[in-house]
Amino acid sequence: MPARYRLTYFNGRARAELIRLIFHTAGEEFEDNRIDTGSWGQLKPNTPFGALPILEFDGLALAQSLAIARFLAREFGIAGKGRYEEAVVDSIVDTANDILGDIIKIIFNEDDKLKKENQKKFVENILPFTLNSLENIFHKHGKGQSYAVGNDLTYADLAIFNALDQAVQAGIVNWQYFDKYPNISSLLRRLEDTPRLAGYLKTRPHTPY
Ligand SMILES: N[C@@H](CCC(=O)N[C@@H](CS)C(=O)NCC(=O)O)C(=O)O
Known part of the structure; x- marks a missing residue:
């Protein structure tokens, strides 16, 4: 079965690595979709703010690295009490x-x-x-x-x-x-x-x- 979450970013740490660390620490499966810069031009207009990372799940899309990180931290119970x-x-x-x-x-x-x-x-x-x-x-x-x-x-x-x-x-x-x-x-x-x-x-x- 494909993973529920798909994280799309370039092949680097930069703005996506915190999200990856959250997934791995929480033990939650995700598709780590690392795209090359060549395919970015085509994808860009179809992203919420024309930038990566984006998170897709349940037919929804979310942009902005910190919004994604905060959303997942809340989902996985590591956002604070x-x-x-x-x-x-x-x-x-x-x-x-x-x-x-x-x-x-x-x-x-x-x-x-x-x-x-x-x-x-x-x-x-x-x-x-x-x-x-x-x-x-x-x-x-x-x-x-x-x-x-x-x-x-x-x-x-x-x-x-x-x-x-x-x-x-x-x-x-x-x-x-x-x-x-x-x-x-x-x-x-x-x-x-x-x-x-x-x-x-x-x-x-x-x-x-
Ligand atoms: N504030 C945004 C910044 C996003 C951003 O600048 N993404 C860069 C990569 S680090 C990007 O998509 N660059 C390609 C472009 O703008 O066309 C976030 O934290 O997600």
């Missing part, structure tokens, strides 16, 4: 997405000088500031269980992992960079020990971005 906790989780996901946007801009910058300047600013200012803010969030909202909010994994944890992983995969920082942030490091170790997620990370396609 109660309205306020859900909103805190969303605020972390938005913050991780801001970081991801900076990373994507660095990766695709064709001006070498500007790329280096942006990367320096990111590594020396933006990333440390965000990681310190996240450490405070863990103190305030995490319950000492190595998750950002509450006692259980939420998609905020996956969004943090995803942004940091994409920074590492792009060669912007290495994993040791995070050692001085105890809660973040502990989250990363905990996620590494999550069998479904670890299984996916070992077998996922090698892609340039």
